[in-house]
Amino acid sequence: MARRKLTNVLALAVLVMLSERSLHPYEIAQLLKSRGKDQSIKINYGSLYTVIQNLEKHRFIEEVGTERDGRRPERTVYGITPAGDAEMRDWLAELIGTREKEYPRFESALALVGPLHPDEVTRLLRQRLTALDAEVAAARAGLAELQGLLPRLFLLEVEYAVAMAVAEADWVRALLTELTDGTLDGLAGWRSYHETGQAPEEWTDLEERIQEQQRG
Numbered sequence: 001m002a003r004r005k006l007t008n009v010l011a012l013a014v015l016v017m018l019s020e021r022s023l024h025p026y027e028i029a030q031l032l033k034s035r036g037k038d039q040s041i042k043i044n045y046g047s048l049y050t051v052i053q054n055l056e057k058h059r060f061i062e063e064v065g066t067e068r069d070g071r072r073p074e075r076t077v078y079g080i081t082p083a084g085d086a087e088m089r090d091w092l093a094e095l096i097g098t099r100e101k102e103y104p105r106f107e108s109a110l111a112l113v114g115p116l117h118p119d120e121v122t123r124l125l126r127q128r129l130t131a132l133d134a135e136v137a138a139a140r141a142g143l144a145e146l147q148g149l150l151p152r153l154f155l156l157e158v159e160y161a162v163a164m165a166v167a168e169a170d171w172v173r174a175l176l177t178e179l180t181d182g183t184l185d186g187l188a189g190w191r192s193y194h195e196t197g198q199a200p201e202e203w204t205d206l207e208e209r210i211q212e213q214q215r216g
Contacts, residue, residue: 004091005058011051012095013041015060015080015088022064024075025052040157052078060084106168117194118187122179125172132169136162 017028029048032038055061056078064079080088113121139162146155178184189200 022079
């Protein structure tokens with residue numbers, strides 16, 4: 001995997017927009033939002049201007065002129081350089097073709113869930129599932145409307161987001177079933193931990209077995 005001079009995906013979005021035509025920063029932000037890319041890429045004006053400065057610093061973009069709209073301050077227009085075009089294509093190819101480990105906040109919380117009581121986790125997961133189901137329903141409705149207006153090419157990230165939300169909802173729903181009917185492996189020890197304040201013996205034994213295995 002290439003070691004990038006810039007890693008903020010907003011920088012990649014800027015390069016893609018400038019590969020179409022030269023723009024000033026406000027136009028870039030408006031174009032991204034009008035195309036719904038702010039649903040997949042975090043955009044705010046402060047970080048956008050920092051990204052543009054860094055892109056210019058590394059000679060991926062350059063000033064190509066200025067524009068003035070009425071009495072508003074003059075705006076700098078940027079264009080992509082050959083180096084920026086090469087970076088954009090290589091970066092896109094890497095992100096699409098190479099799987100990398102990401103660290104979603106929900107996954108991180110699941111890795112550390114032990115201090116919460118199983119009953120509280122059950123309640124919280126039900127809360128999350130309600131929100132997920134509503135999100136999926138709204139996203140599917142929005143996608144159905146757009147499918148008649150835009151080619152599928154411009155909706156791929158929306159389809160992917162819906163698929164990921166559906167997969168998460170299905171997984172949470174299955175986990176809730178196991179928590180509710182008591183079939184989740186390790187649930188008894190989890191409850192015992194909260195009742196006694198002591199880690200159950202099977203957890204201690206498990207840690208020792210893992211350490212032995214790691215020692216080889």
